[in-house]
Amino acid sequence: MITERRTLMFTLTLMALLASVPFVAAQSTGIQYQHANGVVTLTTDDIGIKVSAFNNVPHFQFWDESDDTPGADYHVTFSKLFEANDTNGNGAYDAGVDHRYGDPYTLPTDDWEFSGFVTEGEGDVVTEVHFNFTNEDTFVPPTPTALAEIPISMDLEIEIRVHINLTNSNEMKFDIRLEGWEWAYTDSILVFQFTVADSEHGQQDGTGEPADFEQDTSGYRFEFGDAYMECAEFAFADNSTIDPHQVQMRATHGQAEQGSIGKSVYLAFEYFGNATLDYDPTLGVLSADGLVPLGSEILLIGGAAVALLVVIALVVKTRR
DSSP states (O other): OHHHHHHHHHHHHHHHHHHHOOOGGGOOOOOEEEEETTEEEEEOSSEEEEEEOSSSSSEEEEEETTOSSOOEEEEEEEEEEEEEOOTTSSSSOOBTTBOEEEEEEEOOSSOOEEOOOEEEEETTEEEEEEEEEEEEEEEOOSSOOSOTTSOSOEEEEEEEEEEEEGGGTTEEEEEEEEEOOOOSOTTOEEEEEEEEEEEETTOSSOOBOOTTOEEOTTSSEEEETTEEEEOOSEEEEEETTEEEEEEEEEEEEEEOOTTOOSEEEEEEEOOOTTSEEEEOOEEEESSOOOOOOOOHHHHHHHHHHHHHHHHHHHHHHHHO
């Protein structure tokens, strides 16, 4: 009876190991990446991404790479910056309630400098890819303003830093680094405006409003179709005289402005002085699991453990 119990225990343990060990057939192919004509294309087993800064404001196009249908493409463009008052004091930008100071800064569509790729990997499998698009521009409001406090011009540097990691193979992070913003008022908010749209797979631009667009109860996550945009609650501000400190961000949304298709997402930041702002949203697809590839060493160890357990089980059976 004791021997039978031991045999049963070994058998159950073997079954658990067989169920949990990831074999080579289930391994990820890693991250595929390329840059051509101002467009970066990246794919994992779960998500496909195009990041463009050529003849366009920064444009993130992504889709579910595991969908054989194919499904929709989702388009998120970073289009404008503007300063606004906070009429109701909630820290967010409420279109139709808060008003903008002067003309918005529309992000440039050219002169974005590509950094090249920085990669990490295990053997032949690329597990991380990082790159930047950077633009330096002098912003001169196109129309004069009666508000003397609004700067006549400002020298801005905007850097878009993109990161994709197979630990979360169904999403990508992008950092926005802004330097040189000159505030009109210390009690106003600075707003990053994005447009979210969708299209049939392969279209270069968004052609419609994304289905089932909603903002969750936390206020920091937007879902649309089979995709999402997740926003951090805080940004970080830094300059040469102070340590980095947190800057509160509040998100809202509304209809796309005239001449645009889709939904507008507004990310509002509290006053951060003359510091450089760093902020990192995330874009991803919902239907992918985001499997983490394991190195060949781990697979060999797992296989060896199973083989050893089989031998032990056979020895026990022989001794009965």
